[in-house]
Amino acid sequence: MRGVLGKSRKMICSLLSQAPVSPAYYYRSSPSIYKPKPSNRFSWGFLAPIPSPAIRVFCSKPGEVGGLMASSVQNQGSISYLTQREAAEVDETLMGPLGFSVDQLMELAGLSVATSINEVYKPSEYNRVLAICGPGNNGGDGLVAARHLYHFGYKPFVCYPKRTQKPLYSGLVTQLESLSIPFLSVDELPMDLSKDFDILVDAMFGFSFHGAPRPPFDDLIKKLINLHYYEQAQRKPPVIVSVDIPSGWHVEEGDVGGDGIKPDMLVSLTAPKLCAKKFSGPHHFLGGRFVPPAIAEKYKLQLPQYPGISMCVRIGKPPQIDISSLRENYISPEFLEEQVEADPLDQFRKWFDDAMAANLKEPNAMALSTTGKDGKPSSRMVLLKGVDKDGFVWFTNYESQKARQLSENPHAALLFYWDGLNRQYPTSMSDA
Ligand SMILES: NC(=O)C1=CN([C@@H]2O[C@H](COP(=O)(O)OP(=O)(O)OC[C@H]3O[C@@H](n4cnc5c(N)ncnc54)[C@H](O)[C@@H]3O)[C@@H](O)[C@H]2O)[C@H](O)CC1
């Protein structure tokens, strides 16, 4: 059965966005297209029978959230952790018999770091990034991550005190310089990193670290440790994101003295290392989506499934969040009344086309709210199946709560929400 919430006696379309509310719109048309059964005729629109009593009910299967597979979150218990030797062996195997080059693995590792950061710390709120890069491949991951973060809309800076002239690394530096990403020497860093940066990427050392950190990394690690004192001084310190291993920690035993850096996010690569068991920050992600079965079988790796085409996957549960603190900074171009299309349906089509062009997921999903004669409202997500000069079309079935409520009360409302564009488009009906 087709429900048509559409042009009938009166359709009020008020276009809401973050701009001042535009005036309500009224337009009229006679519902003349379909010959609904008398019992299904509604003053504002109609549920018209379609030839076969095809039942089109849209719902998400159990286990899906709103038609989306909930991104796989793995509890820590069933995850494998590598020893330092195993980690080195895995890399050697990947870059030896399994045919990978270090450039490829580093590129994928750095991209994993950047996407993990973007999962949690949006550039609208955490824009200024300092990537502190060490002399080895962990440092290389940091250089790659800085480039990706730039393209994701962050403002990265790099501190890379011990450079090597190997082509791989000098190439990464050139790529960053070509984006005018500033390189800061240790001396050029501010004493208090919390005033100048929102995110600190710790890419100093990975699984080849041993002993006590030698200069200049000893001072750099101390700078990250001292950030906690700013926290006590009521200043919001930058978040620390450690690549593969929190630098200065023992690769297997972790923060042995308890006085090491305390990252907010750890991005383990390929598989977590033993020290990751001691990680107590809120965000543990896994990256390095390139583990072939040969490695997984040899090391009996238990690793979480990456969701969709994501380059990272969260390990453990997301932290409990204070719902009241959830707030996006809506940054969108202004939208003034004079920009609104005269005909609300033209405005809808324009915005719907924008939503399609932005490749938003299910731009035709809409909340349909109805109320039966008991006055109790109910809302349900349904999928728009068409829009024409007579209104919006969606499918439902005769026995649905929607159909029953609409047969008792022809008033309804639709709401489209296009998150990626910070836009909503509500339509409501009233018999003025
Ligand atoms: N499989 C993957 O996902 C990949 C991970 N990668 C990253 O590579 C590192 C391991 O890289 P490696 O070069 O072997 O070691 P480090 O980067 O940890 O550092 C070695 C570097 O540091 C010096 N060093 C060691 N200890 C100290 C110290 N106490 N003080 C000062 N300097 C120290 C040492 O001399 C070396 O120069 C891994 O963790 C991943 O992050 C790759 O990207 C490839 C793919």
Ligand SMILES: [K+]
């Ligand atoms: K690190």
